[in-house]
Amino acid sequence: MSKIINIFKGSIDGVSSTISIFRDSIKFTFGDEVYVFDLEARPIFMYFNDMLYERGLSGEIIEKKWISLNPPKRFLRRVIDKGEKRDILKYTFNRVGEILDILGVKGLYGLEDRLNIDRIWELESEEERFRRIYRPISILPPDQYLSLVFQPLEGCPYNKCSFCTFYRDRDFRYKTADEFREHVKEVIEFLGKSILIRRRIFLADANALFADTEQLLEYIKIIREYIDRGSIEGFYSFSDYFTVYKTVYELKTLRSEGYKRVYIGLESGSDDVLKILSKPGPAERSLELVKRLKEAGITVGIIILIGAGGREYYDEHVMKTIKILNAMPLDKRDIIYYSKLKIHSDSEYYKISREYGLTELDDEEMNMQIEDIRRGLKHIEKPIQAIYDIDETIY
């Protein structure tokens, strides 16, 4: 959220209430309830009845609640029932309408005239429009949920990791310059004023760096035709480490065009574990890419798959992952993400793990594995470390 530009305060039946107006959003509070809207009257964050609801551009809503802080435990659910979604939106609109009414605030981007059932229908039809503009945004790094996503490339050029089904529904392809320009225009039109809240640009899908540097620069140039340089905080994307080769010179060029961070699914430092994951190794190859990115001034997000290889490969996974992470020139601007393996019985990983006779880690063991890796890290400036729960992805 940006700097506050205006604030209204008051109280409703003894309960304090505020409306805070930011350059890119409006926040309403009522006691401990919180409602945040973008400037197109789309609710993006709602907290009431001890529940937190996050709503994406796609119209998806995730419901969350902290069950315990120690050990950290969260309840998480995707609200898929249409009726329930409507109830959440109706409750939000009623409450925000009340706050506007009692504090006597008018003219907030026409919000007071849009908090009605028609707006709920509009939001529902936006979901259809979203699906026409985007292929599903299957996954994003947790610090990119509020980014502006463009899809210059669709799918994953590899698409064979045993644990990953994110892009199995689509063939890998590049958009032509003309197609991409249309895509950018459609996205920007869809966002309207709400674009102001999304200052980072994420280039999807699985591996934007797979594109030739020249082509990537062309995509960036097209984006800049429609969004001024000053409104963009930086460009971000995933990359794998086994199909992408870029020189430091190329990466420096991307850096000078605003590329800020690349997220790499390393998963494990162990080649044996990578084999079970059907991910090409050797893991050492990731070192080269990370070193070149860092030399070019691009930060990295390294994703480690917790639980990979089960109990049987626990020590191997921990030791080799620590070794490779310590060999990477990481510092406090980089992130290490710990993503807990979710095994679906129809996945390739499930079949392979049966062949290897692997035993799944339970949640406590996964937390232990995270701690074991954390303890082994020796970087002088510790990178940020965080959990990456793929079920939380929302756009």
Ligand code: SF4
């Ligand atoms: S984990 Fe990454 S590289 Fe592997 S299939 Fe999924 S998107 Fe592609």
